[in-house]
Each structure stands twice: as C-alpha cells, then as structure tokens.
Amino acid sequence: MTVLEQGTITIHTENIFPIIKKSLYTDHEIFLRELISNSVDAIQKLKMVSYAGEIDGDVGDPEIKITIDKDKKTLSISDNGIGMTADEVKKYINQVAFSSAEEFIQQYQKEADQQIIGHFGLGFYSAFMVAQKVEIDTLSYQSGASAVHWACDGSPAFELSDSERTERGTTVTLTMQEEEQEYLEPSRIRQLVKSYCDFMAVPIKLEDEVINKHEALWKKSSRDLTKEDYLEFYRYLYPFQDEPLLWVHLNTDYPFLLDGILYFPKLKPDVDVTKGQIKLFCNQVFVSDNCEEVIPNFLMPLRGVIDSP
Structure with a gap:
C-alpha cells in the first residue's frame, strides 16, 4: 500500500470550545463539585x-469559602491553597486538558500521601x-510572586493582568448565565455541597458556616471506631431506615x-434488591x-x- 500523505489533524479551538462547555458533563450542577475539588x-x-520544607512558618488552617453576590450575579469559590503564578495560569488554565496533578505528584513523590483529586x-x-464569564484571582505561595487576574x-480569548489579591490562594468567580440563576440561592449551594462534597477533607464555608461534614468515617481505622460511630454514620446516609444487621x-x-x-440492611418484601444503594466516591x-x-449483582x-x- 502506497502512503500518499501524512500529517496532523487540525482542530479549530473556536469550534471545539463550545462543545466542551455544553457536553463536558450531563448535569450542569457538576461544576460546583469540580471547582471545589480543584480548591x-x-x-x-x-x-x-x-x-x-519549602515554606517557612505555619500555612494556617485550610478552608474553602463560597460567596454569593446576587446583585452582581456572581458565585465565588475561594481557597487558601498553593495559588498560581502567571506562568502556571498560562500552563494549566490556558491549555485545555493539561492537568497539573501528575506533574506535581512526580515532583513531590515523598509527600504524595496527600490525595490529589484531579488528573485530567x-x-x-x-x-x-x-x-x-469566569475570572481567577490567584497568588502563589512562592516568595516574591505577584498576584494574577x-x-x-x-470564547477562546482570555485576558491576563495584575491582581489586587494579597493573600495566598485562589478565587474563582463565575458571572452566572441568566438561565442558571438557581446557583445564586444559598439553599441550592448547600444541597449540592451535601450531595457531592460532604466528606471532603477541607471545611467548606457559606455565609460563615461550615456546610460539609468533612470527615469520612471510612478513611479511619476500624480500631478507632465504636458501634455507635458506625450506626450514626448509617443513619446519616440513610435516614429513617431500620438499623443494619x-x-x-x-x-x-x-x-x-x-x-x-x-452495611447489611434488614430487607423488606417490598424492597427492590436490583436497585443498588451503595454510594461510590473517588477520593x-x-x-x-x-x-x-460497578457493583456485582449479589452485592446490590x-x-x-x-x-x-
């Protein structure tokens, strides 16, 4: 067979970006889970x-803050994490599907017992x-770093400029679309955090109140847990249900x-055993x-x- 030509497929970013925005996830509400995971x-x-040993002094207590401004129609997610430099913003934000996770873990292999969620x-x-519209204000932990906006x-176009941020960390601010105003309601945000981020290891605050449980019982050793700990956790996951066997x-x-x-529950005659009730988590x-x-039929x-x- 004669090869007539070889080359590289051309992808026009102005065409692919709308597809990413509309088809990345089935449920739009997933955006909050993803942004909190990044924090x-x-x-x-x-x-x-x-x-x-690359930071002198205490890094402070970790926390994530969610702020709603209905007048400006904005939702902000802030953290006091590692932050980013201008070069890191260009590398990790401007390049779609370029994750910093793998590169970072390779650099800090000895300290890699800390779980990093994002990989893609x-x-x-x-x-x-x-x-x-989406905006980022970030300041890196690195000495002498400048804050970036x-x-x-x-669209594929972006602006990169100086930021007035003075504290280490990152704030992502979303100016919501008209048809997505439900995410400016505190009750909706609380519901989403409870659904997706309840057991994340970092306190998540809304209106100066921690709104997630932020303690995953399954991450503890069974030696450190009592019978009541397990039963209380079951009641939290499945309220108004009989205690498990x-x-x-x-x-x-x-x-x-x-x-x-x-948990092995007490089965009732009207229970559909083919419908699984096991909750699947990733980090x-x-x-x-x-x-x-994912779950075998006999475990349903x-x-x-x-x-x-």
Missing part, C-alpha cells in the same frame, strides 16, 4: 510543599456550562485500592449511587460507601 487539590498541594485538566471548564467570557469496614490495597463501609468526592455496572442489596482513587 481541595490546591490545599493538599500546599501541604505537600510544606512537608517538603478538564474540570475547571465545567464552570462555563453555567457562567457567561485571569478572565474569559467563554451488621457491617464490614474495607481498607484494601490489593488487587484494588479502595476503602469503604458496607472522598461523591460520584454516583447508580453503580449497577447492601448499602454503604466505596471509595477508590
């Missing part, structure tokens, strides 16, 4: 850098599913790396409770949590 990663990275570099762009209106605490690293707690981030393709009657990175 958690920034805080975990700061811990790793601190453990490596796409989650940030979920913000454009609900926002007409990045802005994009959903027994439970199994999973902490395995072979053949799969996973943690979890599986303490809720993914799905529709796990028919069980309830609880499975977490795998």
